[in-house]
Amino acid sequence: MDLFRSMQVFVATVEKGSMSAAAAQLGISSAMVGQHIAALEVRMKTRLLNRTTRRQSLTDFGANYFEQCKDILDRIAITDLEAEAQQSEALGKLRVTAPSTFGATVLMPALARYREESPLVDLDIVLTDRNVDLVDEGFDFAFRIGVPPDSRLIARKLMPYTMAICAAPCYLSVKGQPAHPVDLSAHDMVSFTPAAGSVLTLSKGEELVKVMPNCPIKVNSGHALLTSALAGLGVVVQPKILLAAAIKEGALVELFPDWQLGERHVSLLYYRDQRMTPRMRSFISFSLAAFG
Structure with missing residues (x-):
């Protein structure tokens, strides 16, 4: 096996604490990780790791070899970066x-x-x-x-x-269009899962309104929220970059465009x-x- 690659695998195994974690980081199988370490142990004629079903630990020689491998890999990485930095073209x-x-x-x-x-x-x-x-x-x-x-x-x-509050015309024709942000508490909202249960804070000049929306539907995808709003499932609060085209086409109605939701x-x-x-x-x- 390639000695350089085996050293990389060994260092990743020690740093991550297990072969499976190293395999996930390196994009290879746990079995392949084991083969790389076994190849090193054959080359060194001694064990590098003490392994049980529950844990692994470095042997005395393995601890010393780990430090040397890290030093070698770091030096190679620095050399590669310095070589690349001398090139004018990004690659x-x-x-x-x-x-x-x-x-x-x-x-x-x-x-x-x-x-x-x-x-x-x-x-x-x-x-x-x-x-x-x-x-x-x-x-x-x-x-x-x-x-x-x-x-x-x-x-x-x-x-x-910038965030915007929107709903489809078909939803508003049934539920009615809210006249003031406080009216949102009487409407159904399709909420982005991480934000579900959060209070909405809107401001207009000196006026500040906090609303706890009703969120019968939660979803963890912004594009799914857009399609939910277009289908008339409820009000959504999403970035304007996602909603702008639907608002422009009239497929969604922006609610309270003169109110601010806080800009990030x-x-x-x-x-x-x-x-x-x-x-x-x-x-x-x-x-x-x-x-x-």
């Missing part, structure tokens, strides 16, 4: 995560422009509404709504993320100690130009 792979609605509606269409500018960069895009840990989960960038209090990350403020911003996050390679710089420049 390699970027792993990026973004919220599902923003990613599908705004980011993905814009990536055509980035691909034109940086055709040698491969993109691995993960759309999820979970706040992933960039460092632990191996992401180069994350788009987030708002700025998380994480001192390890740099946050570049991008476009506003999209931010581009990246690890503070990340080395600025050409591909990193190219993606930051693209994001600021496209969404800034």
Whole structure:
């Protein structure tokens, strides 16, 4: 087996605490992880790990070998980065995560422009509404709504993320159109699952209104909320970027457009100690130009 790859597998197994966790991180099977470690043990003529059905631990030699492997892999990674930094053209792979609605509606269409500018960069895009840990989960960038209090990350403020309240004409013809935000408490709302049960706070000048909506239906997808609203299932609160086309076409009616739901911003996050390679710089420049 490839010695370099086996060393990577061994380090991941120790750092993650199990072969299955290392396999998930590396995208290989647990059996393959075992084969890599077995190959190292044959090469070294000694055991590296003490393994039972419940836990694993390093042997004395394994602990020393682990530190040496980490040092070797770190040196190789630094050399690779330095070699890439000398190149003027962005190349390699970027792993990026973004919220599902923003990613599908705004980011993905814009990536055509980035691909034109940086055709040698491969993109691995993960759309999820979970706040992933960039460092632990191996992401180069994350788009987030708002700025998380994480001192390890740099946050570049991008476009506003404005919310809107909408319902379909067919729903309003049956339930009636609310005249004031307080009337929302008498209406059915199809809620985004993470926000279900939250109080809606609306403001207009000096007036502030808090409403606890009735949420008989919850769903964890912004696009599913859009189709739910279009089908007349109830009122939805979603980003304007998702609802704008339906509002323009008259398929949805925006409620209380002169009231504010509180404005947040999209931010581009990246690890503070990340080395600025050409591909990193190219993606930051693209994001600021496209969404800034």
